[in-house]
Amino acid sequence: MARRASYLRVADDLRRRIKAGEWGVGQRLPSRAQVAENYQVSPAVVQRAMERLIIEGLLEGRAGSGTMVRAPRERLRMVRSRHREQRGGSPFRADMKEQGRHGTWESHSRARVPAPDRVAQRLAIDPGDPCVRTTYEFLADDHPVQLSESWEPMAITGGTPIVLPEMGPLAGMGVVERMRTIGVVIDTAVEVPRPGRATQEEANLLGISVGDLLTRIERTYYDSDGRPVETADIAVPDVRWEIAYEIPIGQPKG
Incomplete structure (x- = not known):
């Protein structure tokens, strides 16, 4: 597509930053509000981007602790x-x-x-x-x-x-x-x-x-x-x- 959905673009960049080691395994990502401000998108867009990376196995959500970088999967x-x-x-x-x-x-x-x-x-x-x-x-x-x-x-x-x-x-x-x-x-x-x-x-x-x-x-x-x-x-x-x-x-x- 000439223009990708906003949440996919945010997910792409977060994925890149995770793989570059900006956040280590078990480290919490900034709040959704902070990420939204950084990318100039709505918190709902950030939520969808993070949900995408949770689906891929790069992130995990922990109750009361936010969203963390997940340990690599064997599969x-x-x-x-x-x-x-x-x-x-x-x-x-x-x-x-x-x-x-x-x-x-x-x-x-x-x-x-x-x-x-x-x-x-x-x-x-x-x-x-x-x-x-x-x-x-x-x-x-x-x-x-x-x-x-x-x-x-x-x-x-x-x-x-x-x-x-x-x-x-x-x-x-x-x-x-x-x-x-x-x-x-x-x-x-x-x-x-x-x-x-x-x-x-x-x-x-x-x-x-x-x-x-x-x-x-x-x-x-x-x-x-x-x-x-x-x-x-x-x-x-x-x-x-x-x-x-x-x-x-x-x-x-x-």
Whole structure:
């Protein structure tokens, strides 16, 4: 986005200052009023920024003591948020940047792959309809982080410059940005997380053992008309990463 939400900008800078050692583990941050004055924002904005960093595991709130810097986790936390798709470019690369890591990936696409029943059901198409199937291996600082298998109906992308997700001028930009260039506006993502066990192939790619716990995420993107336009199966090794969902709570009107 050209302009990020104010609380995300405050969270970015607080994250940077924490990682630079401005506040040590167990040390209390200034009051919300002080931080708000420093950044020239409202206390409500600061509260949301700190809540974001609590979700990420960098801060913790203690009753009667304020907000403290938390001891590092053995497992890293991957935050799934509506804002991850609104930052422009690749959401994964942005996620890893917030962790202080360099995010990259390897991919392989095949066009005109017949949709299996499970994919057809999720994309509201007929079984056997042609899709582009793309497999991904996502890396952080050259270490495997997650795997993904993505399906896009060729009825939507066929004959356009974005038919192959990782080729052409928009390679690496993410589904939301790519689809927007052909007039498909994605405004909803539905994710269904489930526990799973690593297969031999997954274990080899992720550098874990066969049977290790995974978090499997079934994700589907919908456009503004409610049409499913992409679906993916994501596998995250539980031993290294925990998944946290940021869920905005609307305030009652009046």
